[in-house]
Amino acid sequence: MQSTVKKIEVNYNPINEQNTFTNGDVVCGEVRLEVAKTCEVDFLYIKFKGKAEVLWTERHGNTTHTYHSKDKYFSVRQYFVQDKNLKHGKQIQLTNQSSETYSNVLPPGIHVYRFSFQFPHQNIPPSFKGAHGKIVYLLEARLSRSLRMDKTESTKLSFVPRPDLSPASGVMTPQHESKDKKMNIFTSGTVAMDVQLEKSGFCQGEQLKVLAFIKNDSSREIKPKYCIYTKHSFFARGKRRLHCKDLIKEVGAPIAPCTSQNVTQVITIPREMEPSIMNCSIIKVEYRLRVYLDVKYASDPEIKFNIFILPAFGVPAAASAPPAAAGFGYEPFGNLTPPVWGVSSPPPPFAPQPSDPPPPYGAYGMYPPLNDFNNTF
Template identity: 55%
Template sequence: MLSTVKNISVIYDPINESKTFSSGDYISGRISVELAKDCTINSLSIKAKGKAQVRWTEKHGKTTTTYHAKEKYFSMKQFIIQEQKGQGSDHQTLVTGQSGQAYCNVVAPGCHVYPFTFQIPPQEMPNSFKGSVGKVIYILEARLSRSMRIDSTAVTEFNFVSRPNINSIPGILSPQHGTKDKKMTFFTSGTVAMDINIERMGYYQGEGLKVFAAIQNNSSREIKPKYLLYKKHSFFARGKRRLNTIDVLKEEGEPISPSTNQNVTKVLHIPPDIGVSILNCSILKVEHRLRVYLDVPYASDPEIKFPVVILPAAQAPGQGELPPPYPGFGVDSFGNPNQPSWSSSPSVPQHPGASQYPGASQYPGASQFPGGQQYPGAPVFPSAPVFPTAPQFPATTTSGTSAPPPSYGSVYPSLFDYEQKS
């Protein structure tokens, strides 16, 4: 038997080359309905909605438990055709569509197109994302209802990217620094040490992440610096956490001979298609880490981890951009005893007038970074520090470790009750 509704589909019009939408954008499109014969429509509607959800199962003995959670961001519905009983003749109700055109609920055979427009709510929402047991999705759903018939539906997803606001993430502009030294035992003797600096916490998709390292090899073996950028997907439901760790980028440096001190600079090119960080969703998180470690034969590898925030490459007009690194920041700063540690690094104020950088003016609405270029909504940085030449490592080094860089749990304590060591 030939179906009356041969096809129903939803198409939206892209507003940029990347086919992405952000908060406050308008999304326009069309519902296309193809009919085989005359059809009386009770209602034809289009809905735009955004939500996050996670779902997974675990076995505990003979019992299987399902963990599920959902977070809703918005839901908006428009009726293109809607039955209004008691008005007009039977099957001749005229209803005004979104475009101002009047549509009849008795529709002739053929293909019919109905335009629509929504404005995405101007609020903070997480980026589109799909993981192993969770996702953040934004969809357009068309629904055609008829009397005594199953509804005909069509769904299409659109890609949502939040407008990056660097002032909302504490410490995103602060340089990161960590040190590690280790005494070798068993098959390797002596000590190794490293002093690592990176320019900041936040980077855009496709940007270069520069790592500055001062490495001391006072061991009996050749060692090799290695770099690993990886992402952590965390899903939360009913007090439980599911964690997936995925390597994104692996690189290694040149070998360093025994009894050698060496300054090394390595640029890691962040993939342009890497998923951005999601830190503003209560049921899932997308985090990134940079792990710098020394590959020591026949010994455990000393390592330092830094949190990294990946921002979308498409910079919306009017939003602040990441500033250039401090002038003179580089290998000359290695080994500086006054280099700020994680516990003493200044954090970026979140709101105007919230706090001050040491030696800086009060947080203004628009300010200048060194070099005179303006970044609206950005804080004023103090004068660039002048770092002394890196001192030579002593002939012998006692084992010890400086304060490690902070975890995402320390930066966002209210969001990471389930943080575990990884």
């Protein structure tokens, strides 16, 4: 037996080659509904929402514990056919271009319902998918008919926020650290290193420059090594699930015994590397740079730096909303304010700022600490 509702689709119009959206961008699209024969609809709407969610299980003895948490950022609906069960004022009905309301009785054929929504300007995290959690932004259409199961269809949007370059973010803060170690047993003497970064935040595709002065007063050759690794943290019910992974490993030229050398290592941040996430209460994505000296038959002295990975893309101007969207604001979770169509404008596109010249080596402790990270990995 042929189904009355043959297909329901949600489509949107990409605004750039990367098919991404950022703060203030307008998402325009349409819901396409195909029915095989005349039918009556109780309600039809499109929902635009953003949320974070984590989920994992742990086995303790004979009991399995489930850890689950959600964080909602916004949710708004646009109705094409009103829900009669909702109280007056709790919904909005769209009209077509001729200002006639959409009928709840649909003849056979394809019916197209256009919509538009705007991403909030507020500070919300980027799209993300990890081992035990995700941050998603999606469009979801729902069709309801009497004595029938509701039909839903959804599509995800890729959201990349504008980088925060404010002084409070710490991304332009230089970093500096020193380390020395006395060798023993199979290796004699001492090794020392003085390492600095010109800043703390690096865009996808950017080069990270590590400046170091290394003094090898030991009896063996040493090699400087570099590792960038990530830490994914998921939080629920007072518990944390942690995943760490090495992403980039590089080795510098060896340094002979009883010599000192200035060393510069340039590490390219991959363009596909996920941005740091520090503004989500249940998911965090953090990065560290580990610089260490490989000494045979001895424990390796090391220095760790917290670094930020920032999104790098050409931020398009926010599209203006079509007339059909006028008056559709947000029903926020928190303190989001409704957008004013055609009035609000996004902040200027991100452009990396030139960093100040690096200070001389040996100025240990001259830089302010970074307070945005947990210093224990």
